[in-house]
Amino acid sequence: MDFSLLYFANREVTDTAQEYELLVKSAEFADSHDFTAVWLPERHFHSFGGAYPNPALAAAVLAARTQRIRLRAGSVVVPLHDPLSVVEDWSFVDNISEGRVDIALASGWHPNDFVLAPDRYAVRREFTFGAVNEITDLWAGKKIWRRNGKGEEVETTTFPRPVQAELGLWLTCSRSPETFDEAGARGLNVLTALMFQGTDKLAENIERYRTVREQHGHDPAAGKVTLMLHTFVSENDNAVRAAVRGPFTEYLLSSSDLWKAQYLDFQGSDPKTTAKWAFERYFHRAALFGSVDRCTSFARELHAAGVDEIASLIDFGVEHSAVLTMLPHLDEVRRKLNGSGLQRGRVTSAS
Template identity: 25%
Template sequence: MELGISTFVETTPDAATGNTISHAERLREVVEEIVLADQVGLDVYGVGEHHRHDYAASSPAVVLAAAASQTTRIRLTSAVMILSSADPVRVFQDFATLDGLSNGRAEIMVGRGSFLESFPLFGYDLNDYEELFEEKLDLLLRIQQSEIVSWNGKHRSAIHELGIYPRPVQEQLPVWIGSAGSLESAVRAGKLGLPFVLAIIGAVQPLDYAEQVHLYKQAAAEAGFDVSKLPIASHSHGFVAKSQEEAIETFFPSTFARTNVRALEKGTTPYTRANYDEACSFEGALYVGDPDTVAKKIIHLRKHVGVTRFFLHMPHGTMPHQDVMDAIRLFGTEVAPRVREEVQRWEQSQR
């Protein structure tokens, strides 16, 4: 069981002061957070791609590269790259470069993206949303598998017997498929035999995602892949503090503010304290609490949904940097050991 952190590098107004941190300062904070995550023994750190004023990371590979030389073991991944509006050649080159700088610790997590700003920014038509992803994923996987590539598609110029460099340190640069939970995405990832990531967020119950995992494994098995060797990850908002009450009250203001900004943008129902408290319950999608509570929720997810990697996404909205650092430290030193020990014990009992 792997445990890690993911972030979107948000630069939203602080819920307490109203002040907005600069993109530059938040980027430097994130590098410090990655370094700490490595020091406390976490397995992976993911940075998401966005192209808005309230997010600072339009280039996850650059952010991760800044931390590569200051870390020794933690894996470094996008979370996600919006592949539909990117050039797969450049995506591969950027993460192969990161792989070299980190000596074989880079991964690529790709998705369609729930934010659409990158499509007009890079000159793509939203009417081609599905087709763009399918085509560009095909090219990315060709490059992953072969140094010399020939490829032809509709939305990008053809490639004929061209080398793609640099090559990664790893024999094959891992490519994960990220999904917000659609059944079609689960089946697609399974058919391709690619590692699968579920974003378990919002007003959902995490155990409901067992169906997606089942469909993913079924599709992979039918396509001839060894299901036992396919990693499955989940990503959920959360926060860890010394006490349950402290964690819940510290994480609420930024979560409330950020979620309601998105609700207003999407025209959905406003987020309330009751919604938050329900999500913080044992069956809810927020992994917020003291180390024992958060560990038990992750273990429960592992046993009943089958994830083999868990991303705790924090902060959600802007939080004081020291609060985030304290939570990372607790997650690495107290939550992770509890989870690993119990999951190992449980897996041994299943054999």
């Protein structure tokens, strides 16, 4: 089972010299301890996640500080860009990293983000799926048609040419079975989370994803399912609960206005009550919180449900020094899990 790190900080900048220290130091740890990748988000116009307005910029920084880990966008909000600029940016990072780039694609969800492309909000899903082929073609060196400044249709391709012949592509899937279907039908990998689905529903969606892959001629076992989990591992559960409860609750509260504006489930609810309930849910069944043994057991359960990779979100507010001290414990989970002879619960025709 692969283990990676993922970032989605809620930061009001108070010390610019330290703003991205955790990003760099934790990525260097991952690079030297057999972690698979770092996942870098795209977020606009809000402190929740707003430390990362362009994942390619963060990836370029890490390309110069690491040697082997994959540098992944988690995710590019495709309707806010032209596929040409997506491929240009990530081809550049692919060059300076010597071929270590992958991208997760997302359609976006919050209307305020779309001040960058207001006409695309209503058709954001269609635009995202339509862009997949263009991104793939441009990465392969093919040309696409665009209208230039004179109104003329011209064939256009991108430079620099990437190092990798093919680009690893994920589709970000929150809870909608239909989005898992789209990923399966197109042969894409999946980046998902437990924010709006439990582990039983996740297992159902993964099973559905692999079935649809097979129906569309893709190897059902080949697609990778990456699960984002808020993560803090230490010697015992009580120590972890004490360390994360305050910062994580504040982290949840910092995003309450975003969720309430988008999801009816949150409208009319008291943010503090909801955050208190959410913390208990995350601590017990939706995050990698606790001792090494507890987290190893949960990760093993997730692998049996079909998860191939855990992407640990580590920058949710715990002091940087404590997070860096936590990383060896997370590495112990990784080593224990991968030395235990993992087995999947499902059987496919490709097994």
